[in-house]
Amino acid sequence: MSARIEAPRGTLDALPAASGARDLVLRTTAEVAGVYGYGAIVTPTFESTELFRRTAGLGSDVVSKEMYTFEDRGNRSLTLRPEGTAGVARAYVEHGLHKTPQPVKAWYAGPMFRYAAPQKGRYREFWQVGFEAMGSADAGLDVEVIRLFVEIVDRLGLTGVRLELNSIGDRQCRPAYVEQLQGFLADHRSELDDDARAKAATSPLRVFDTKSPRVAELLAAAPTIGGSLCADCAAHFAEVRAVLDALGVVYEVKPTLVRGLDYYTRTVWEFVNDDLDASQSTVCAGGRYDYLIEEIGGQPTPGVGWAAGVERLALSLGDLEAQPEIDVFVAVDDPVRRTEALVALAALRSLGLRAETDYAGRSLKGQLTQAQRVGAQTTVIVRADGVTVRRRGADDIVVETIQEAVEKL
Ligand code: ATP
Ligand code: MG
Numbered sequence: 001m002s003a004r005i006e007a008p009r010g011t012l013d014a015l016p017a018a019s020g021a022r023d024l025v026l027r028t029t030a031e032v033a034g035v036y037g038y039g040a041i042v043t044p045t046f047e048s049t050e051l052f053r054r055t056a057g058l059g060s061d062v063v064s065k066e067m068y069t070f071e072d073r074g075n076r077s078l079t080l081r082p083e084g085t086a087g088v089a090r091a092y093v094e095h096g097l098h099k100t101p102q103p104v105k106a107w108y109a110g111p112m113f114r115y116a117a118p119q120k121g122r123y124r125e126f127w128q129v130g131f132e133a134m135g136s137a138d139a140g141l142d143v144e145v146i147r148l149f150v151e152i153v154d155r156l157g158l159t160g161v162r163l164e165l166n167s168i169g170d171r172q173c174r175p176a177y178v179e180q181l182q183g184f185l186a187d188h189r190s191e192l193d194d195d196a197r198a199k200a201a202t203s204p205l206r207v208f209d210t211k212s213p214r215v216a217e218l219l220a221a222a223p224t225i226g227g228s229l230c231a232d233c234a235a236h237f238a239e240v241r242a243v244l245d246a247l248g249v250v251y252e253v254k255p256t257l258v259r260g261l262d263y264y265t266r267t268v269w270e271f272v273n274d275d276l277d278a279s280q281s282t283v284c285a286g287g288r289y290d291y292l293i294e295e296i297g298g299q300p301t302p303g304v305g306w307a308a309g310v311e312r313l314a315l316s317l318g319d320l321e322a323q324p325e326i327d328v329f330v331a332v333d334d335p336v337r338r339t340e341a342l343v344a345l346a347a348l349r350s351l352g353l354r355a356e357t358d359y360a361g362r363s364l365k366g367q368l369t370q371a372q373r374v375g376a377q378t379t380v381i382v383r384a385d386g387v388t389v390r391r392r393g394a395d396d397i398v399v400e401t402i403q404e405a406v407e408k409l
Contacts, residue, residue: 377391
């Protein structure tokens with residue numbers, strides 16, 4: 001036997017028998033996308049490295065430490081996407097979607113790649129579902145995308161998920177605030193960790209993104225952006241909150257909440273599931289990104305959106321039955337009639353019934369055990385001289401042909 005090859009560190013195999021929770025997340029997201037009028041968008045899993053350099057900001061964790069960057073055979077620098085928004089915005093610009101009715105509303109589901117230290121709920125390849133609404137600065141749209149995730153959470157039946165909300169201002173008010181913050185960070189330099197000191201130098205707002213409880217405690221005394229919003233940003237944030245209140249969406253304003261990526265403006269939020277470990281408890285994060293599209297060469301275009309971690313939502317759901325019980329098991333006692341049985345199997349499935357048969361060469365007894373194991377409501381037993389329809393808890397019915405048996409179902 002050759003040496004075994006294992007999956008790369010930090011990756012995940014989602015096996016068919018354990019796919020219930022994951023499937024439900026993806027299906028529910030697609031349903032809610034339909035109700036809210038978001039169309040599916042598929043963009044490449046790799047993009048020009050430049051796209052992420054420009055959008056995420058050089059000081060970000062993602063760009064500085066976590067990107068899977070490689071050169072292809074034509075010497076192009078490409079990067080496996082660490083997130084979905086940049087690619088969607090690029091597609092918006094590339095295909096001139098500003099000429100179509102605004103806002104453009106799109107959603108996606110797919111794998112993202114980040115070279116980070118793996119742990120439960122944190123992988124190097126993971127899936128996100130995400131929603132983007134581009135071409136409107138209307139506070140009602142911020143609320144729409146937030147409410148959309150609440151709808152997904154409700155349909156999934158998750159109860160422990162709460163919303164944290166903040167506004168991080170815009171070009172008018174952020175620079176003055178950042179100066180204030182830098183002053184505070186300089187005064188407390190010795191109390192910061194290396195990570196916070198590095199961020200203080202490149203992108204001070206991101207120090208709030210710290211994973212260190214000690215630094216977080218220190219930052220509780222730092223000036224917050226909320227106190228420095230300009231009139232426009234303050235009015236926008238007030239409207240977001242008023243509409244959320246009107247919709248009965250419960251949230252907590254968290255003045256230290258920021259996003260790890262540079263292009264966010266104004267409204268930012270996270271949905272946290274406290275039932276998960278703290279390091280993996282953020283199930284969804286989003287915000288407004290009014291400067292992103294011009295950053296990549298489009299006309300100034302506001303946008304808002306979020307991404308949710310599929311594995312973290314699946315973890316939140318716990319183990320779910322991967323496959324529902326089946327309706328009909330077709331057992332074959334007479335090998336001569338096997339092809340006939342397979343034709344009947346296909347016909348049953350065409351009728352929308354969940355039907356199965358044996359592909360493991362089991363004896364009739366083995367097949368009947370298997371039928372029970374998969375929870376078959378009905379077993380059709382194809383014998384040399386007839387067909388038996390055996391329903392759970394009912395008497396056997398014996399008919400002559402498989403066709404007749406199908407009609408009995
Ligand atoms: P975190 O602070 O947990 O690292 P983040 O700020 O990097 O998250 P985003 O880039 O906003 O997260 O991604 C949105 C969501 O995608 C996260 O809230 C999380 O649910 C999920 N996610 C992010 N990184 C990972 C990962 N490495 N493995 C699994 N899920 C992830
Ligand atoms: Mg991260």
